[in-house]
Amino acid sequence: MKSINKNDLYFVIFISIFSFVLFFLPTGFENPSLTESALREKAKILEVDNSDLRNFSIVTTGTQDVKMVILSGKFKGDTVKAKNVLMGQKRLDKIFKQGDKVLAVLQLDKTKEHYIGARADDYYRLNLELILFFCFAAYLVLFARWTGFKAILSFIFTALTFWKILIPLYLKGYSPLFIALFIVILTTTVITLLVSGINRKGLVALLGTVAGISITATLAILFGYFFKIPGTVQEYSETLLYTGFMDLNLSEIFISVIFISAAGAVMDVAMDISAAQNEIILKIPEISKSELIKSGFHIAQPVIGTMTTTLLFAYSGSFMFVFMVFMTKGTPMISIANTNYISAEILHTLVGSFGLVLVAPITAIIGGYIYSFRKKS
Secondary structure, three states: OOOOOHHHHHHHHHHHHHHHHHHHOOOOOOOHHHHHOEEEEEEEEEEEEOOOOEEEOOEEEEEEEEEEEEOOOOOOOOEEEEEEEEEOOOOOOOOOOOOOEEEEEEEEOOOOOOEEEEEEEEEOOHHHHHHHHHHHHHHHHHHHOHHHHHHHHHHHHHHHHHHHHHHHHHHOOOOHHHHHHHHHHHHHHHHHHHHHOOOHHHHHHHHHHHHHHHHHHHHHHHHHHHHOOOHHHOOOHHHHHHOOOOOOOHHHHHHHHHHHHHHHHHHHHHHHHHHHHHHHHHHOOOOOHHHHHHHHHHHHHHHHHHHHHHHHHHHHHOOHHHHHHHHHHOOOHHHHHHOHHHHHHHHHHHHHHHHHHHHHHHHHHHHHHHHHHHHHO
């Protein structure tokens, strides 16, 4: 096993500390009343009473009465009766059965020592989510060792940065485009330097990534303006307006989401080109700058060919049911292509793909100059 570079170690320690601080950093949108007036605990369904449920074709409404035992917290072991209200929305409703693990919400009295009511809120999934994450982390560390650990750290850092910085700044009314660009460059910088190390390979990948993200952001802003797609095309965007955030620029938030979504793929392509050129220069130190750039172009061609299709899979997959509805109705293609939320996905896919196509040759050129400079030095 190779020895760990001191600069890499110091950087890992710094990002670990920063992530720890981010974890406890308040967003400014905490609602203590939600946690002070109610407890959320794991529970198990013992009995169900579906006598009040009513079926109307494929829709079910009414109230499901459940009996459950609390499995966590200070009321662990208590058996309580609760309600599960169905609103006739299959996307949101769930019908519990005996043996299901659920998230129970216990409404507390003024003393906070007793509960006065309960409801079964949803299926309890936290344990499964943690198991899946730890399996993912364990595999990464076992396979990639030190690099795998750094990849997990970058994953955690990025998630915390989005939740603790990006989203609160959006909600506070700061410029979505500027904030998103800053956060994306910050996170991709940290990810690139963590995974590749503080070296020439990381520098080439980083410069290529920043160039690609900047181009993608410019294209998103430009074509987002001409496409005239409202920010309300995003799910739950109108809910923000109804809850009092009427001053949010939803259109700019939507445009910023375009280059945020493409940033990962752009970074991936830049790293692929940089890593490949780094291997070439290590194996053939005498290679010329022009030949190294040409090799970078040759490597880039199949990479961008598959990555553009990857974006098509990623973005269109979430709209599969919408496409199926259009097909069942025989909707003309011209109408589908001009529907705002379909146009939004087309914009997502094409702008992201365009950014990928451009970042590959740019990274190859940057790598040709930087690695050749290294060779001469």
